[in-house]
Amino acid sequence: MIHRYKLGGMNIVLDICSGSVHLVDEVAYDMIGLFEAESREAITAAMLEKYGDREDVTEADVNECYEQIEELRDAGKLFTPDTFEPMAGALKAKSANVVKALCLHVAHTCNLNCSYCFASQGKYHGDRALMSFEVGKQALDFLLEHSGTRHNLEVDFFGGEPLMNFDVVKQLVAYARSREKECGKHFRFTLTTNGVLIDDDVIDFANREMSNVVLSLDGRKEVHDRYRVDYAGNGSWDRIVPKFQKLVKARGNKAYYMRGTFTHANPDFLKDIQQMLDLGFTELSMEPVVCAPGDPSALTDEDRVIVMEQYEKLAELMLERRRAGKPFTFYHYMIDLTGGPCIYKRISGCGSGTEYMAVTPWGDLYPCHQFVGDEKFRLGDVWTGVTNTEIQADFASCNVYAHPECRDCWARLYCSGGCAANAYHATGSVRGVYKEGCELFKKRMECAIMLEASKALDNNA
Amino acid sequence: MKHIQTLETRNLCESAKNGGCGECQTSCQSACKTSCGIANQQCENT
Structure with missing residues (x-):
């Protein structure tokens, strides 16, 4: 094809x-x-x-x-x-029962009250809770015990707002570091935060221990403050931007992403990208909102036309700035033509429910953070491991060839069949296809490959 | 006249012979947590 x-x-x-x-x-x-x-x-x-x-x-x-x-x-x-279908289950079969990444929900609570939050203001449709050190330690032990021959292990501190449980985050990192040498493992930690609780202590810790920090900022003040408000209804932009700037400045060359969400309110998200650039941020990730179709923040068909144009204009801006010596990164336009993923990875997808799981504050295991709170997807817990083998088998068999609609799609080896959670929420099946997301994804891939091609031409000129 | 310029890329058929080590980063952990792109990942064993 x-x-x-x-x-x-x-x-x-x-x-x-x-x-x-x-x-x-x-x-x-x-x-x-x-x-x-x-x-x-x-x-x-x-x-x-x-x-x-x-x-x-x-x-x-x-x-x-x-x-x-x-x-x-x-x-x-x-x-x-396409001769790859017979090997569709090979990577997951080879790594059966191997877990290499956890999303630790250290806080099912939040100090912001964003109406578009997929996690229902951090509570995941349940009770507010903070993860104890004991539960987190058991989760790390579970990861170490089930990681097989994997050297790189990944742990994302997530919520809710993980900095509302900062002491436990620090204790868990110290514990994991203490086990690295004896276990022959390397932990890569990431932290996703709304920024409200960032202070000098957080900055020092994050810049020392976190391989990556993901900082939630939607761009323009009026766009950001439309949804990202506290419980008194006050916008958060003025409070968090100086903190983000201080953290990023102190971070040097270590990875970070400004992570924004665009909605029906700002399909013209390139203006928000420009705002982030004006604030001095250069590592950017701006994503379409994922929500029910009737939600007020949901993108409409008219919005998606604008978004597609914005993606092309974004690529033009990146090209222009790179040639002017002022490059910036857009997460979904990062594509390494010579060192990208192998075919096994491209077929098998993100690994949710098999090598990647989310852990709730109570120690329950779910296929990923987007399934947390939906009891039928509970896989087990960090003490007894995976007990719901039926659900896990469903995720294990979920590969690009398990989606009938993907068979004739040119982008299938770039998206690997797409996000299981998005498919489930759009169609009721993890083997479904989130069609609106597909169209945006394909446009992003076209832009990303064009940028790489132009880089190759510039280098040869 | 050269009508076609082929860029240097990782050959996916070749990667079937030597890929699959599983050390690459879980895509959803990288940045966005909502619309992962496997293609945005890098092989950690090149």
């Missing part, structure tokens, strides 16, 4: 199953589009008819182009067949 598109003044052809990316001229673009359906004679005639007024497009030239296409096909770089 191939995918052809035009963007950024380039004609781009993707060979989906080899991962190859080709930049082509107009003639090759058209010929590749006809190659599988038409004979050589018919393609040649069509090209000479279409480009007959161009001196540089002769019959010899069209023949040469045809041979280049054949060479690429024979080299396994164009029209590569």
Whole structure:
């Protein structure tokens, strides 16, 4: 399967199953589009008819182009067949019962009251609670015991607002570090915070211990303060921005992301990206809201048209700033063509419910943070491990080929079948497809690959 | 005339022979927690 598109003044052809990316001229673009359906004679005639007024497009030239296409096909770089389905379960089978990542819900409570919060203001439709050190320690022991030969282990401190339980976060990091050497493991910690409780102590700790910090900021003050308010209804932008700036400045080269959400209120989210840049932030992640279709914050069909345009304009801005020596990162446009994920990872997806799980303040295990609070998805707990093997088996068999709608989609080896939680909330099945999300994802991939292609051209210039 | 320029990419068919170590980062942990992109990840065993 191939995918052809035009963007950024380039004609781009993707060979989906080899991962190859080709930049082509107009003639090759058209010929590749006809190659599988038409004979050589018919393609040649069509090209000479279409480009007959161009001196540089002769019959010899069209023949040469045809041979280049054949060479690429024979080299396994164009029209590569999909032979991967038989290995669809291989990675998960090979790593059965191996857990390498936990999302620790250290706080099911929050000091903000954001109406669009997927976690119902941090409570996950349940009681407010803080995780005790004992539960967190048991979760880390569970991870160490079930991590098999994995060296890198990941723990995200999540909520709610994890800094409302900062002492336990510090204790858990100290405990994990004390076990690294004897267990031959390396912990990578991340922290997702709304910023309200950031102080010098938090900054020192986060910049020493956290591989990555995710800082919630929606961009423009009026956009951010529309949803991200405290329980008195006051916006949080003025309080958190200086704290984020101080943390990021002190962080040096360590990873961070400003993580924003765009909604029906701001489908023109590029203005929010620009605001973040103006504030001095350069590592950005701006995501569409995930909520029920009738929710006031939900994106409409009209919004999505605007969002698609914004994605293209964002790519243009990134290109412009990179060439001006002022680059910035947009999480979903990060794509490494030479060092990206292997085919096993691309087929098997994020690992939710198998190698990645969420832990509630009470020690219950769920397939990921987005299933927490939905009792039928409870997998077990950190003391007895996974007891609901039926649900786990459902997630283990959830790969790109388990989604019938994905079979003919060019983006399937980039999204791996998409997010199970989004699919479930949109369709009632983890094997469903969140169609609105798919369209946005495909646009993001087209932009990301275009940016990489332009980088390659700039480097060769 | 060269009509087609092929960029350097990781060959997915080759990666079937030597991939699958499982050390790469869990995508959803990286940044957004709502719309993960496997393609945004990097191989940790290149």
